[in-house]
């Protein structure tokens with residue numbers, strides 16, 4: 001094809017996206033990095049919105065500024081220097097005119113790479129990019145990924161050079177078959193919203209390392225597992241937990257997995273004492289290192305050198321249900337929860353470390369022992385911090401409201417998002433619940449879809465509970481979802497006293513609900529504009545919201561195993577356009593400034609203090 005033909009082909013080809021639709025990157029190729037050393041590519045990147053998707057249409061992996069004869073040619077699409085955008089960041093907050101932009105954008109930057117040894121492999125990890133992204137390295141399309149909130153890794157060993165030009169296109173257009181789909185009650189921030197990192201690994205490496213307490217009620221069996229990059233049998237893996245006197249070497253099976261269960265007496269992780277243990281793992285065929293070679297890598301002569309090394313800090317705890325109760329390390333607990341979106345004070349998905357800490361401190365002040373991180377996976381740092389702080393977590397994927405439940409690709413997308421989340425956070429003791437959806441219609445297709453997701457949780461992880469936030473059955477006024485047999489904790493959202501003006505509805509539902517499983521209210525709430533005071537019956541006043549919570553407690557206390565008020569902070573929502581909300585959902589117990597507490601905050605605080613006291617008795 002000569003230049004002219006190519007030009008025509010680029011603008012006349014309706015099906016231009018076909019050749020860019022390469023297979024999606026999935027959780028299978030993820031390289032765990034919680035404590036691996038990586039090189040961050042964060043900072044200011046070249047950036048431009050690309051409304052007509054011209055970059056992808058023309059496969060402009062590299063912008064050519066000169067023709068074959070070396071003459072300068074006009075560059076209409078200069079993706080490198082038009083604008084700049086922060087990575088991680090959301091374009092909506094970068095420029096006022098991009099606030100409502102939904103579509104494709106192009107990020108680009110260069111980086112320098114020098115191999116540290118001949119057999120080294122290089123991966124790129126993207127913490128999250130909302131929603132569909134494509135990675136182009138040195139002009140070549142290297143990967144495509146779907147899902148706006150989970151991490152993925154891409155091997156770039158064969159494409160990388162010393163001087164590199166990296167382009168990431170991100171498209172956040174809402175589509176019917178996506179997860180979430182077309183409508184939801186939060187803001188659709190677009191962009192590369194979490195860090196981009198380079199990971200160097202040897203040719204044989206540990207893809208995932210896991211450590212957990214076996215949930216067998218003994219509190220003594222520790223399971224250690226390492227999965228290699230390839231299904232290779234007979235490779236040695238060494239696990240060390242020095243503080244527990246564990247130092248053991250196991251060989252991989254035909255799937256490339258090395259696993260052992262060891263008897264130990266760890267101090268258990270819980271909310272009062274979130275004890276974490278340093279866990280180390282090595283893999284490969286160890287060789288002895290001597291003399292100067294040993295000195296060069298800071299080892300003693302005669303030391304064993306392995307091929308790969310990973311480490312993590314893991315808490316050992318057991319979460320379990322029995323009958324209607326939930327037990328943490330054998331002790332019955334009440335889930336004193338609150339829901340929370342991942343949104344910064346200024347708007348935008350990127351929280352500072354202080355803002356994250358503030359969430360934990362505020363939830364603690366309110367008396368919470370668990371946070372429901374709604375309605376999509378929050379950043380990895382949240383779970384790492386929760387582990388340290390002793391806060392339990394409910395994590396979920398955005399299977400929210402209407403989803404194209406009969407679409408196989410949609411299921412694969414949801415399933416992959418769930419697997420990416422589980423692989424990322426499976427060593428976090430704080431995470432005790434995986435939730436597979438929120439307020440979805442109780443249809444046959446949805447049952448197939450979501451029971452499938454529940455099965456994925458169970459296949460991958462026997463150390464956590466499975467739940468979903470269900471709708472109430474308004475015909476029978478009860479919790480009667482067909483998904484109930486597939487979950488451990490039955491959760492339902494209710495707004496009796498707000499959307500439905502009689503508080504008695506909640507009492508009725510609980511009267512009609514007889515389930516031999518723990519039941520929790522996964523959402524309940526009422527809107528209130530901070531500083532707007534008035535009568536107890538007047539909507540959007542702090543007094544009304546205060547009264548609302550008094551009523552919820554009056555009807556639900558003693559009949560449920562946990563409660564999650566909706567929501568800790570007000571948040572941006574394009575479906576809330578009225579004078580009291582102005583594009584925000586105002587059901588926060590605290591205003592968007594994350595400081596101004598509304599009256600209802602203190603009602604929940606008093607309630608949770610009482611519940612915590614009852615637990616101690």
Ligand code: GCB
Nearest residue numbers: 185438439493523566585587
């Ligand atoms: C719900 C949704 C939540 C909404 C909330 C509301 O049931 O799960 O995402 O924001 O209600 O404010 O209506």
